[in-house]
Amino acid sequence: MSGRVIVITSGKGGVGKTTTNANIGTALAKAGKKVVMIDTDLGLRNLDLLLGLENRIVYTIVDVVEKRCKLKQALVKDKKNPNLCLLAAAQTRDKTAVTEEQLKDICERLQKDFDFILVDCPAGIEQGFQNAVAGASEAIVVTTPEMSAIRDADRIIGLLEAKEEIKSYHLLLNRVRPKLIKSNDMMSVDEVVDILSAELIGIIPEDTGIITSTNKGEPIVNDEKSLAGQAYMNVAKRIMGEEVPFLNLEEDNSFMGKVKSFFSHLVGKEKK
Amino acid sequence: MEKGYVENGFIVDVSHAKKTSQVICELSAILDLPDAQGKDVFLKLGALEMNRTQLLSVKAMVESMGSNVEKVSSSSKLTLQSASELGIDTAEIENVVPTIAFDNVKPEVNKELEVALDKIFGDDVSDISNLHKDINEPKEVIEPEEKIVQANEDFSQEAAHDEINKVIEEANNIDAEIDINSIESEIKEDDSVEEISEEIKQHLKETEQLPTLYIQRTLRSGQSLKSEGNIVIIGDVNPGSEIIATGDITVWGILGGIAHAGCDGNTYARVRALKMNPIQLRIADILARRPDTANIPYVQKTDTFVPEEAVMRNKKIVIHKLYEV
Numbered sequence: 173m174s175g176r177v178i179v180i181t182s183g184k185g186g187v188g189k190t191t192t193n194a195n196i197g198t199a200l201a202k203a204g205k206k207v208v209m210i211d212t213d214l215g216l217r218n219l220d221l222l223l224g225l226e227n228r229i230v231y232t233i234v235d236v237v238e239k240r241c242k243l244k245q246a247l248v249k250d251k252k253n254p255n256l257c258l259l260a261a262a263q264t265r266d267k268t269a270v271t272e273e274q275l276k277d278i279c280e281r282l283q284k285d286f287d288f289i290l291v292d293c294p295a296g297i298e299q300g301f302q303n304a305v306a307g308a309s310e311a312i313v314v315t316t317p318e319m320s321a322i323r324d325a326d327r328i329i330g331l332l333e334a335k336e337e338i339k340s341y342h343l344l345l346n347r348v349r350p351k352l353i354k355s356n357d358m359m360s361v362d363e364v365v366d367i368l369s370a371e372l373i374g375i376i377p378e379d380t381g382i383i384t385s386t387n388k389g390e391p392i393v394n395d396e397k398s399l400a401g402q403a404y405m406n407v408a409k410r411i412m413g414e415e416v417p418f419l420n421l422e423e424d425n426s427f428m429g430k431v432k433s434f435f436s437h438l439v440g441k442e443k444k
Numbered sequence: 445m446e447k448g449y450v451e452n453g454f455i456v457d458v459s460h461a462k463k464t465s466q467v468i469c470e471l472s473a474i475l476d477l478p479d480a481q482g483k484d485v486f487l488k489l490g491a492l493e494m495n496r497t498q499l500l501s502v503k504a505m506v507e508s509m510g511s512n513v514e515k516v517s518s519s520s521k522l523t524l525q526s527a528s529e530l531g532i533d534t535a536e537i538e539n540v541v542p543t544i545a546f547d548n549v550k551p552e553v554n555k556e557l558e559v560a561l562d563k564i565f566g567d568d569v570s571d572i573s574n575l576h577k578d579i580n581e582p583k584e585v586i587e588p589e590e591k592i593v594q595a596n597e598d599f600s601q602e603a604a605h606d607e608i609n610k611v612i613e614e615a616n617n618i619d620a621e622i623d624i625n626s627i628e629s630e631i632k633e634d635d636s637v638e639e640i641s642e643e644i645k646q647h648l649k650e651t652e653q654l655p656t657l658y659i660q661r662t663l664r665s666g667q668s669l670k671s672e673g674n675i676v677i678i679g680d681v682n683p684g685s686e687i688i689a690t691g692d693i694t695v696w697g698i699l700g701g702i703a704h705a706g707c708d709g710n711t712y713a714r715v716r717a718l719k720m721n722p723i724q725l726r727i728a729d730i731l732a733r734r735p736d737t738a739n740i741p742y743v744q745k746t747d748t749f750v751p752e753e754a755v756m757r758n759k760k761i762v763i764h765k766l767y768e769v
Contacts, residue, residue: 215666226683227723227733251736263684264668 175206175283178290178411179308181332183324185295187316188346191382191392192404193292194222196312198391199408201256205287208247208257210278212304213294214269217261224251224389225258234262234269236278243281252394257286267299272306279307288411297331305332311341312373317348317359322367329370342373344407349378350421374407376400377421454483454511459490464498468505475509484514491519496526503530647712654691663687663701683723692716702726703754711756716766718749725754725761732761 180193193209201207210233211219220226231246236259243259250256259278262269275291282289291308294300305311311332315325325343332338345364352358365372379400385392392401393408399419406416456474461467467489475485485506494502503513515533518524524534655673663669663677665684674691685701687693690708692715699717704726706713711728725732732754751766 224736227736230724230731263666264686 175286175289176310177279177283177308178288178310178312179293179304179338180290180312180314181293181301181304181328182295182314182321183297183328184315184321187314187321188376188382189295189314190218190222190292191386192312192314192344192346192376192407193290194219194391195393195401195404196408196411197256197288197290198223198250198253199393199405200288200290200411201250201253202393202405203408203412204255205412206255206285207288207290208259208282208286209290209292210259210275210282211261211292212270212275212300213292214261214300215263215266216294217263219292220248220258220260221389222386222391223258225260226389229260232260232262233278234265237270237274243278267294267303270303272303275303276307297327301328301331305335305338307337309337309339311338312344313341313368313370314344314346315364315368316346317353317361317364319359322359322364326368329368341370343368343370344374344376345372346376347378348375348421372418373410374403375418375421376403376407377419455486455488457488459488461490461492464492464494464502467492467502471502471506472509475506475511481510484512486515487513487517489516489518489520489523492523493520494518494523494526496529499523499526499530499532503532644712647710651691651710651713656691657689662697665701681717689713705754713756715754716751718751720752720754720763725763727754727756727761730756730759730761 180189180196182189190211190213197207197209209219209223211217212233213219214234220229225248228248231241233246235241236243236246246259247257248260250258259282279289279291289307291304293304313325313328313332315321329341332341343365345361348361349358353360361372361375377399379392379398381392381395381398382400385395391404392398393404395401399421403419406419409416454474456471458467458470461470471485471487475481487502487506499516506513513532515535516523516527517535518527527534651674655671657669657671657673657675658678659669659675660678662679663681663685665682667685668688669675669677669686670688672690674693675687675689676694676696677687678696680697681687681695681699681701681703683700686704687695687701688704688707690706690710690713692713693703693705695703695715695717697717698719699715699722701722702724703715703717703722705715706728707726709728711730713727715722715725715727721734723734752763753766754761754763756762
């Protein structure tokens with residue numbers, strides 16, 4: 173078995189790399205795949221918090237690299253899903269504690285036992301980024317519909333294209349707010365895709381549930397009612413090769429929404 | 445001068461004293477300091493009842509040390525009466541707020557002297573040094589999940605693997621839940637209880653003699669403190685930070701990170717904190733983690749602190765309150 177190594181990166185900070193990683197990883201594991209997540213954000217680790225596994229970490233990736241423990245020992249099993257593992261970053265060290273070769277080696281060793289290896293990349297394009305990308309063959313570039321995030325994503329895509337190891341990359345548009353797009357206050361999905369000319373793998377709507385799920389240490393895909401959770405689930409399906417249509421975020425599914433749309437039909441297209 | 449205000453004076457708070465002998469012991473230790481010479485002393489006494497002779501001997505003692513009793517405050521009528529008979533200013537206080545007289549001076553109480561003085565003054569208040577001895581009630585147990593395996597730098601794969609398996613097996617054999625009260629009673633029924641406590645005392649003494657690292661700041665996420673010896677931190681230890689010591693760890697604040705006491709195998713090492721909320725506690729090679737239900741990333745800061753102490757008992761980490769609130 174040779175697992176797929178996917179790096180999740182963005183360039184800009186705060187666009188949702190770690191949240192995406194936690195949710196896609198959980199979704200893939202729920203679908204029965206064996207998944208390991210590697211947090212390469214040494215010194216600023218967060219992935220463990222989002223998964224609620226902070227209290228179980230004994231060994232980190234630095235311990236593995238410095239041969240204080242075996243690789244299997246450092247893998248923290250998820251509370252709910254035995255298919256899901258986390259290789260945590262060390263909080264008390266910095267990005268120089270691990271080299272590109274070491275990360276590549278770890279990824280190669282994990283490929284034997286896991287279907288998916290998701291690498292959580294730190295923000296920036298320095299050593300941390302280079303490390304994270306080293307072992308990967310695919311990439312997911314996370315961005316939000318904002319100029320700054322898109323500019324950084326463009327830079328990242330450029331860097332990824334220059335890497336021979338990266339065979340393919342996809343775009344994930346996060347924190348999309350259909351209402352703002354409708355009122356022309358936010359860039360639409362098509363515009364972003366046009367600018368970056370990359371293939372889209374998912375559109376995640378802005379969801380306040382993300383905040384509570386992060387604080388609870390429980391990925392939002394476990395909440396089947398949540399729209400963002402469904403969107404992440406669909407991304408996982410697309411990664412596995414299924415063809416899933418994108419969620420229609422524009423449509424207001426509530427009763428009031430239907431009433432409104434009914435009336436707006438009666439009144440006509442006066443707004444536009 | 446009516447509000448207990450003394451010029452060129454020293455306010456000496458001995459309101460916690462329960463015996464005249466204790467007052468004398470502490471006063472003599474304080475007045476022995478060079479900067480106490482020739483000062484007027486405002487003596488704060490608590491509920492202690494002193495008759496004229498007793499107060500006179502206190503006064504004589506203060507005067508013999510080159511100082512002067514200027515004022516006496518007390519909540520006891522008898523003490524105030526005897527003070528006025530001796531011509532000392534008095535101030536009545538209603539509720540006594542115990543404060544420490546000198547932050548940096550801890551008067552050494554000479555046991556023998558105290559006993560001797562007891563005989564003279566005939567007070568029969570029980571010794572206060574035993575007050576806090578019987579309240580170390582175990583409160584909760586964090587279930588140890590797995591042991592930390594000390595792997596050598598150049599370990600052979602097979603040997604390490606065997607060792608890990610062994611440890612995991614051992615960890616699985618330990619019961620998840622453990623009734624501390626039953627253990628407590630077992631220990632009490634045990635005939636060899638004296639030996640055990642003596643042994644522990646010996647180990648505690650050894651730990652006490654280790655060098656101590658004293659730090660006065662907040663330890664933040666990503667910071668790591670390691671010491672061969674004990675560590676005392678005045679400040680909080682935030683989640684994401686770690687403290688590793690071969691001896692005891694004492695946190696005068698909130699412990700929210702990882703604390704590893706006795707990291708070279710000292711199973712008698714302890715972790716103390718004003719508020720315990722660690723992600724993980726490690727003593728020697730035993731590990732305990734925070735329960736998942738209490739997975740709050742940050743501790744809510746409160747005014748009520750319950751000092752707690754973590755010790756290892758029967759290969760389990762047990763937290764108990766240090767003082768009853």
